[in-house]
Amino acid sequence: DQQVKQNSPSLSVQEGRISILNCDYTNSMFDYFLWYKKYPAEGPTFLISISSIKDKNEDGRFTVFLNKSAKHLSLHIVPSQPGDSAVYFCAASDTSGTYKYIFGTGTRLKVLA
């Protein structure tokens, strides 16, 4: 039973446009959410996070939105650049000390020049 789902395995976007990556979760105890980027032959790199007390967090070109009622989060990248082409994973955690970060299956983003 997958608690964190990324239903789009891949996404292609033109350079300069907005990329929107989506993630859904089922566990209402999750209160900390993260996005990771992964290039081939490298480990995932932390990108941005959001606590459940917020509904938006922004860092440069990257913004994460959280809709707790819908149990949905999204990552917006604007403007998209070719170097953003990678696999993006969302992850969720229940911060009551369980040490469990649950990951989605990832979305492969391709930014076309």
Next chain:
Amino acid sequence: ETGVTQTPRHLVMGMTNKKSLKCEQHLGHNAMYWYKQSAKKPLELMFVYSLEERVENNSVPSRFSPECPNSSHLFLHLHTLQPEDSALYLCASSQDGGADNSPLHFGNGTRLTVT
């Protein structure tokens, strides 16, 4: 240079071999993790150590045996693996397990192939 270093990067082993994966973190974190990434599957948590004490064992077969001699080093000892154990094994660390503002920092992984 990544703050989490994993060796070896690639490993091919037979089903009767014994090998070990090594992970070292230079970030001063107090929690370390082993994750397994198989094709088209989410990252699967295997083990978590906090301050050198194992706090999570996610129903992993006994042919995988972790060891955490100190807060900077983590090993995964492998013994009589099966071909389906072939995967990317990722080590990670964090300041506090699962706490807010404490993301995981990953190494580059060991690509394991069991023949």
